[in-house]
Amino acid sequence: MVGDGKEGDSKRVSDKYRVVIIGSGPAGMSAAGRAAQLKLKHVLLEKTDHLSDTIFKYQKGKHVMATPSQLVLRSDMDFDAGKREAILGTWDEQTAGHGVNVQYNAEPVKIEGNEGDFTITLKDGGTIKAETIVMAIGTQGNPNLMRCPGGDNKLVQYQLDDPGEYYDEHITVIGSGDAGIENALGLAADNAQNNVVTILNRSAEFARAKKANVKLLMEAKENGKVDVRNETTPAEVKDGELVLETRDGQETIKCDRIIARMGSAPPRKFVEECGIEFTSEDREAYPKLSPAFESTKKGIYVIGALAGYPLIKHCMNQGYDVIEFINGNTDLKPADEPILEEKFKDLPGGKSVDEWLEFFRANISILNELSPLQMREFMLDSEPRRYGRGDVVFEKNEPGSSLFAIAQGSVAVEIDPNDPSITVPIEEGSIFGEVGLISGRRRGATINAAEDLIVVEISRTAALKLQASVPAAKRAITNISTERQLLQMFGSGLTKEDIAEVVETSEIVNVRAGEVIIEEGSEGNDIYVIRVGSMVVEKEIGGKPVFLSYLPAGSYVGEMTLIAGGYRTATVKAAIKSEVIKINGDAFKKVLDQHPDLMRKAKKEMASRQDVNAFIEAKKDSFSGVVDMYSGVANFLIDNGIGEATDVLLIDENLCVGCDNCEKACADSHEGLSRLDREAGRTYAHLHVPTSCRHCEHPHCMSDCPPDAIHRGPDGEVFIDDTCIGCGNCQRYCPYGVIRMDKVPPKKPSLLSWLFFGSGPGPGEPDKSWVADNTDPSVEKAKKAIKCDMCAGIAGGPACVRACPTGAAIRVAPEEFLTVAKLESEDA
């Protein structure tokens, strides 16, 4: 049977096959292998002359990974991480060995008929009859295109076959997925090729790529092999040049070749013509599928990347499963079933895994468009939770960056901290907790279960992944968050209906660091709500910009002109890369006019801001030096990343005697290792920012922690738990160099025995020789990532501050530090 359909004879109308598998990638090939084992009459159609074209087209010698590692492989074909060539070799061998009937150079162009009697027309005119069809054609044939000006330039290519064929070129890879990272690494691997390789990533994190790949990329970046540009997008392609949009403005780089790997979308036209419906109109939407992978067209099954999941292991499992289903084995459970069963076992109602998945998908609006397969993947990363009526889901000011989705029941949001009885409901199907997810700030309100409640807690990583892969979910989250943020900020009994027009006309604007959103003296009455990041307000006094105030995420600006009229009174610019909600002033004015309470509140707020302005201006006349100093200190702190900090250690060098008691106290409070370097760091006007964690709003260190060991604790501290594997990713990601990799030293003798008998190294971090002398060499201790945890769990708070003999060390939040800067300036 092997090879009897090989060439030429496709024109012969063959007998009807029990199953025709289209596409010989991991999914199709695994399906064909299963069909061959079950002795089903089958044929595997491949449009090229070799198996698994997508993997065949991987760059030569590419290391193929087997993720997710917790997933068990269930297929007749073997697969393990290894080189592209070895994997393809194994598959070729086993395909032949299992007696799979492969027909090469067979590209279907039309599928007609119904279940039990399909006719597949091939490109060469031949036809094939089938009872059922398994479509495993992947998405590679339909890459996402560059849409910026010059995107059709001949510099741009969407595929890289052999990275070894390019020499002495400036090559830019666009895309933060695995394909992009692997291409960039391949191009930079051999120094002899002398390529200058740049990779662009639209966001700050490589959320969609495999962790191992990100790690390799970070290593290449460390070694100077690849220039990794986060938060950067292409703005225009010119001949030999590429204009970039970065967080700090536009920049032009030399560029001889662009490799665009921005993902691919299903070949929708062909699939739809077969009678298969998609979940939505989005370009990146996937076909609607039953849990048995059957599409809306009975008898046609869809698996693999086209079904929404691009990982090889998943594809191969699906290939196996789909043939079992077709063969009537309806009891077969997917390979990840036990993991999900465990997750759902505490939920009431005793539903099966599939029922739960469908329940969540149907009830939660942001999940509506997910396929059952995506739901499985999604639930692997998320936690279902149940609460009884009145239970607290989370409290105001608790840190937390996860998103909650209500599957059943509803919750009550306490909007008045002084009176918990005043609440606003959030109904079934909606989400909450999105402010924490987006801004990284603490929870804005306490949330109680209004009735018996089932929610899904979506971790930040899972939420980012969901937004990246399901555009509709991203839009839904954005809309809800805008509405909520406005309601929460303005409070005063506003309802959704009141601000419907405001939300309708609002838009989300990305702002680069330093970009001005409001210019002093200009016209305009729009209001800006800071969603992510922070802003600084400046005013020109005596020809110099003077720092007025700092606005963290969650505050708004621009209301003065709207209420009082006239021109803009100050300039507002981004302290770090931020996102603002731009609100149409006229629409908001209407709301203000209808709600006198809100107007009063806004006016009060405005008055306090005017007071600050007046104070600074008055000071400026009498002590211009003092105000300059205040401005200078504030700008220095913003330049040093305090704009994204939530809690930072500062040292007043007018007081610091250099005793390093802060470092000693830190080491003695934490297993003998200091988490701060007092002396290092920048200084301005005797205000010193030592090398110590700032507990960023969106911690860079968290972006790729393989064991997910970095969390935000109950007091807002970012800490690393015991599951750290010592990979060093966090250290590489931290822009402030505050994480160190070290072994925990042995325990020291007590302080008294040091004081009286001189035993041990004394207070503080023990020196290297003492550690070496006192370590048991037979016990291998791993290095772990060490960073400040704000002395969480230690009564009295941060040891560095408590142990400072002169009061030089202080810990401040950005909203407070300008007060400090002011005091500082008055001392000066």
Next chain:
Amino acid sequence: MASNAVASQTGRKKVAMHDGFLKHAGFRWLKISSGIMLVCIISYIFIDVSPRHNGGSWYGYTLGTIGALLILWLTMLGVRKRAMTSGSWSLKAWTSAHIYLGLSLIVIGTLHTGFQLGWNIHTAAYVFMMIVIISGIFGIYFYATIPDKLSDNRDEMTETEMLENLRSLDRQLHESAQPLSAEHATLVLQSLEQDPFGGGFMRRISGRYPDCATRIAQADLRRERAYQPKMGGDDPLDKVDALLEKKEATLARVRRHLRLKAMLQVWLFIHVPMTFALIGSLSAHIISVFFYW
């Protein structure tokens, strides 16, 4: 404070406590200490002890007991500083109390003597106490005046970076001295071989190093070159000269750094040993008083 007023106007509830050890909590310990001193002086004047004020009266014993306990408590700062226990204590508050209560000992101790001084163990304890207090006053002065100088001199460099910088200059000097004549090379070698910070306490604390080989080498090289005709092309001496210049500047910075750090510590070399001498003589004083009762 004006800024506090502004902060409260803008509705920011929390104002970070940022005052030094002297101003801690609105000079709380200065006020307490002044109160103690005032009570002591007034009571000394108004309490009539016959035949005259002395350490052996009930009033003298009271002052003596207070003083002795205070001395022991003040000594505990050394333990507090090193014992990193949990709890909401602040070393700054301890320092502040240590300073002001320590100063009040001048009054308590002196009044305890009843101005009866002589060549005996009792007066020895008093003298040691005064030495400790006076060295402490120097300490306060240094703590209040040196930190900003230390910060300015450092200019964002750490001590390790400064020393690394020196080592790197030495390596470059070694490289560039290779083409030099033997006598010039000897001069450079002197600079490389000398421990630039050695020479004992006086040099460290004064910051003066009269026999600095780097400075001598540079002066000698320049003196010689002044008489030599200017040669075209690359003169290796130019590079050596520039490197020596850099090394001297770096040395000056490190020496200032070490000098300031030494000044922040030097008073402790009197303060701490004298404290132990004080506790010893104090014990002798107390025992002898009870022995001869």
